[in-house]
Amino acid sequence: MTRPYVLDVSGYQPQARYYNFWATWKLRGVHGAIVKLSESTYYRNPYGAGQISAAQHEGMKVSGYHFSRFRGNASQAVAEANYAIATANTMGLPQGSVLVLDYEERLGYRGSNTQAAIAFLNTVKQAGFVPVFYSYSGMANLWDFEEIHRQTGAVMWIAAYPTMSGVTYPNYNYFPGISNFIGAWQFTDNFYGERIDGSVDLTGVFTTTAQEKITSGGNLDSVTFDNNGMQVSGWFASDKAQGKQYPYIILTTEQGKELSRVNVQIHDRPDVAKTFPDIPGGGKSGFTAVFPLTSEMVGKKLHVIFRYTDDPNGNGNYVDYTSVVDLTKSDAHLDGINTVVYTNKLRVSGWFATDYSLDDAYPFLILYDVDKKREVQRIQASQGKRPDVQKAYPDVYGAIDSGFTGEFNYDASLVGRNLQVIARYSNDEKGGEGQHVDYWFDPFNGPAMPVIDGKTETEILVHSFNANEIKDGLISLKFK
Structure with a gap:
C-alpha cells in the first residue's frame, strides 16, 4: 500500500507560491501541504498566503503550523496560539483545517512543557482548528504526549530521520513508534534530494479532503479610516456561540495587550447564510465597530477579535474569531x-x-x-x-x-x-x-529650462518688467 506524502514549506521555499511547484510534487505522490504561518509572536511567513493559495489551486489539502518559543510558559503559549490563529485567518487557511504546534526547543521541564503545549492546542481547538502536535522523537523526555492527547485530542506528527541523504520513500524499519496516536511521520528533510521536508500521512490527517460540515467561521471584511477613527467590519458565527448573547469587538496588540473594546450590535448577513448554511446564526452575524486612533497603534499590526460571550463586560465564557489589522502600510x-x-x-x-x-x-x-x-x-x-x-x-x-x-x-x-x-x-x-x-x-x-518657442504669442498682466537681450535673439524678461 502506498500512503500519501505531505510537504511542509516555510519562508525558505518562496517558490512554493507558484502552481508549478505543487504540480511537480503532486506527480511524486504529494497530496498535502503544511505551510509555516508564524513563530512566537514576532514573525509571520511573508509567503504564507501565496503558498496556501498555490497549494489549494493544485488540489492539495492545506494545513498550517506555528513554530513555538514559549517553552514551559502556559500564558505565553496562549498568546502564541492567538497569534497563530490570527495569522491563519488572515492568510486564508480555511476554518476547520489542521493547525500544528511545532515544538522543537530542547529546554525546560517535562511537566511545564506538557501543560504549555496543552494550553496552546486547546486554544486553537476552541478557535475551530484541528490541533496536531509536532516534535522530534529524540525529545520525548521533554513532554508527555499521552497526556497531551488525552487533554486535547491532538494526534502526533513525529519527526525522525533514518538518514540525512536524499530519499524518495520512507524506510519503515526505522518508524519511531513511540505512541499509538501518531498521525504522520516526517521521515526526511531532504525529499528527492531537494532539501525539503517530506512526511508520510498514516491516518489521512493531512491529506483526506472529505469535507466535514463547517460550523464556525468569520472574516474581517474591511478596514477604513475617517474623522471618527478606524472602522472595522466583518462577520463571525459559530455553533459554540449558543448562550453567549453579548457580541464584542476587541482591539489588542500582537502580544495581547488590550487597547479598546466595543459592545456591538450584530446585523444581517444573508450572504454568509447562503455560503455557509451549516453555521448556526450565519444569517445574522455582521459586526462593525469604530476605534479611536491613538499613538500606540502607529506602525503596528493589531489583532481584531470578534467575540460572543455570556458576560455583559465581554469576558466570561466566550468564543472568538481573530484577525489582523496591518497599520504599517x-x-x-x-x-x-x-x-x-x-x-x-x-x-x-x-x-x-x-x-x-x-x-x-x-x-x-x-x-x-x-x-x-x-x-x-x-x-x-x-x-x-x-x-x-x-x-x-x-x-x-x-x-x-x-x-x-x-x-x-x-x-x-x-x-x-x-x-x-x-x-x-x-x-x-x-x-x-x-x-x-x-x-x-x-x-x-533635472529638466531643461523652459524657453518660449518664438512663434506662440502669450499675454500676461504685470505691474512692471525689464528686458535684456541675451544672445541669438533671446530676451530675458523679469517682471512683477
Whole structure:
C-alpha cells in the first residue's frame, strides 16, 4: 500500500507560491501541504498566503503550523496560539483545517512543557482548528504526549530521520513508534534530494479532503479610516456561540495587550447564510465597530477579535474569531514634474498616504541631489483631497488628504542634475524635522529650462518688467 506524502514549506521555499511547484510534487505522490504561518509572536511567513493559495489551486489539502518559543510558559503559549490563529485567518487557511504546534526547543521541564503545549492546542481547538502536535522523537523526555492527547485530542506528527541523504520513500524499519496516536511521520528533510521536508500521512490527517460540515467561521471584511477613527467590519458565527448573547469587538496588540473594546450590535448577513448554511446564526452575524486612533497603534499590526460571550463586560465564557489589522502600510505616486515658464519654478505634484502619519500632520517636500547626497531645497507642501486614492487604498490612513503640490526654486544650475523628490510628513510644523516619515520617489534628471518657442504669442498682466537681450535673439524678461 502506498500512503500519501505531505510537504511542509516555510519562508525558505518562496517558490512554493507558484502552481508549478505543487504540480511537480503532486506527480511524486504529494497530496498535502503544511505551510509555516508564524513563530512566537514576532514573525509571520511573508509567503504564507501565496503558498496556501498555490497549494489549494493544485488540489492539495492545506494545513498550517506555528513554530513555538514559549517553552514551559502556559500564558505565553496562549498568546502564541492567538497569534497563530490570527495569522491563519488572515492568510486564508480555511476554518476547520489542521493547525500544528511545532515544538522543537530542547529546554525546560517535562511537566511545564506538557501543560504549555496543552494550553496552546486547546486554544486553537476552541478557535475551530484541528490541533496536531509536532516534535522530534529524540525529545520525548521533554513532554508527555499521552497526556497531551488525552487533554486535547491532538494526534502526533513525529519527526525522525533514518538518514540525512536524499530519499524518495520512507524506510519503515526505522518508524519511531513511540505512541499509538501518531498521525504522520516526517521521515526526511531532504525529499528527492531537494532539501525539503517530506512526511508520510498514516491516518489521512493531512491529506483526506472529505469535507466535514463547517460550523464556525468569520472574516474581517474591511478596514477604513475617517474623522471618527478606524472602522472595522466583518462577520463571525459559530455553533459554540449558543448562550453567549453579548457580541464584542476587541482591539489588542500582537502580544495581547488590550487597547479598546466595543459592545456591538450584530446585523444581517444573508450572504454568509447562503455560503455557509451549516453555521448556526450565519444569517445574522455582521459586526462593525469604530476605534479611536491613538499613538500606540502607529506602525503596528493589531489583532481584531470578534467575540460572543455570556458576560455583559465581554469576558466570561466566550468564543472568538481573530484577525489582523496591518497599520504599517504606505504608498505614493509622483504624478508630475514640470518646469514653470514664467517663475523659474520646478512644480511637483502627486500623493503620499501612510499609516505612520497619524502623529505627523505637516506635509513637506524635499529636493535632493542624489550624486552629492545632500538636500537642495525644502518647502512646505500644499495638501489636497484625493478621493481616487481613498477609493483605491481605503485601508491606508490619510488617503483622502494625501494629495500634494509644491514649487521649488529652479535655475540652470539644476539642469541635468540627478535629483530626487522626497515627500515627508512631520510633527514639526516649521522645519519638517522632529518625528517624520518619508517616501523617496525615483531619481530623475533635472529638466531643461523652459524657453518660449518664438512663434506662440502669450499675454500676461504685470505691474512692471525689464528686458535684456541675451544672445541669438533671446530676451530675458523679469517682471512683477
